[in-house]
Amino acid sequence: MSTFYITAHSLITAKSVAADPEGYFLWKAVSERPNERFGRFDLLTKYALSAAELLDLPLDEPKNSSKALILETASGSLAIDERYYSDKRQNPPSPALFTYTLPSVALGEIAIRYRLTGPNLTLLSRVQSTGALGLLESARAIRRRECTEAIFIMASGVNKQNALFNDFPPSKAAALRLSLLSGAPGSLKLQIERGENNQSPHLPRRPLMDYLEEGALGSWESSLQLGKHSYYFKITTI
Amino acid sequence: MDALINELKEHIIEALSLDEITPEEIDAEAPLFGTGLGLDSIDALELAVMVEKHYHIRITDSEVGNKAFSSVKSLAEFIQNNSAQ
Numbered sequence: 001m002s003t004f005y006i007t008a009h010s011l012i013t014a015k016s017v018a019a020d021p022e023g024y025f026l027w028k029a030v031s032e033r034p035n036e037r038f039g040r041f042d043l044l045t046k047y048a049l050s051a052a053e054l055l056d057l058p059l060d061e062p063k064n065s066s067k068a069l070i071l072e073t074a075s076g077s078l079a080i081d082e083r084y085y086s087d088k089r090q091n092p093p094s095p096a097l098f099t100y101t102l103p104s105v106a107l108g109e110i111a112i113r114y115r116l117t118g119p120n121l122t123l124l125s126r127v128q129s130t131g132a133l134g135l136l137e138s139a140r141a142i143r144r145r146e147c148t149e150a151i152f153i154m155a156s157g158v159n160k161q162n163a164l165f166n167d168f169p170p171s172k173a174a175a176l177r178l179s180l181l182s183g184a185p186g187s188l189k190l191q192i193e194r195g196e197n198n199q200s201p202h203l204p205r206r207p208l209m210d211y212l213e214e215g216a217l218g219s220w221e222s223s224l225q226l227g228k229h230s231y232y233f234k235i236t237t238i
Numbered sequence: 239m240d241a242l243i244n245e246l247k248e249h250i251i252e253a254l255s256l257d258e259i260t261p262e263e264i265d266a267e268a269p270l271f272g273t274g275l276g277l278d279s280i281d282a283l284e285l286a287v288m289v290e291k292h293y294h295i296r297i298t299d300s301e302v303g304n305k306a307f308s309s310v311k312s313l314a315e316f317i318q319n320n321s322a323q
Binding site: 027028037094 | 275276
């Protein structure tokens with residue numbers, strides 16, 4: 001059994017940033033710290049960066065390689081991919097759109113803003129992902145001593161006006177700071193247990209995002225089968 | 239020239255999605271890159287596309303582009319000089 005601590009977490013929804021039906025919102029809905037380039041970002045980056053901003057990461061410190069960035073996203077850059085190929089029929093297409101056709105750019109923008117030079121990983125998941133794989137990779141990065149803290153972000157940026165996104169939930173994001181250092185009372189504790197050959201219990205596939213949206217009350221449990229190993233996850237309040 | 243400068247400010251805000259900046263806040267003589275609006279290389283490409291789209295002028299020489307994009311005023315002068323040809 002490995003124990004980690006979630007010392008801070010955040011949540012961004014369309015309601016919390018007063019986004020319009022296409023997801024458009026302004027940076028000032030998130031933070032008082034300036035960000036002139038926010039308008040250029042795609043929705044995935046806007047939501048992921050907004051969730052990271054609410055973690056109060058320092059802006060003006062020297063480059064920091066001790067923090068890892070892990071993003072799990074179901075939408076990836078699909079919204080921008082669609083817009084880019086629509087624009088491409090005109091001549092010439094927007095260079096800024098092309099930049100955001102890579103979902104990992106969201107982590108790039110976060111790394112630039114907070115001067116983070118540690119490892120980063122972008123995971124493309126299924127629409128109803130629990131978030132367990134991203135949590136596991138965040139914990140592994142700490143265990144392998146690639147970082148002392150992992151910033152795990154779950155985000156999706158979808159255009160609900162487009163039928164492409166009928167199966168997706170609305171745009172939203174959540175971010176967690178995960179480390180081995182115990183957080184303050186009221187923060188969260190994550191326990192991960194590894195078993196062999198599917199020995200972990202079959203648990204309801206409740207997304208971690210849903211648990212956070214409901215105020216992180218009670219506990220969250222999940223399991224994950226990965227190769228020959230199974231993993232059991234539990235988050236509780238300290 | 240003033241009309242063109244104001245028009246360019248509107249186009250720059252739209253092309254670069256500078257949602258929280260008004261045309262009045264852009265100093266026509268301030269550097270567009272580095273300081274000033276703090277634009278980057280992606281923005282430079284976006285500006286080149288904007289100039290081609292609205293003014294039908296293609297910028298193919300990077301030195302010409304650097305000079306033209308040094309400020310809104312210099313971009314207006316560049317467009318005026320090249321539109322007249």
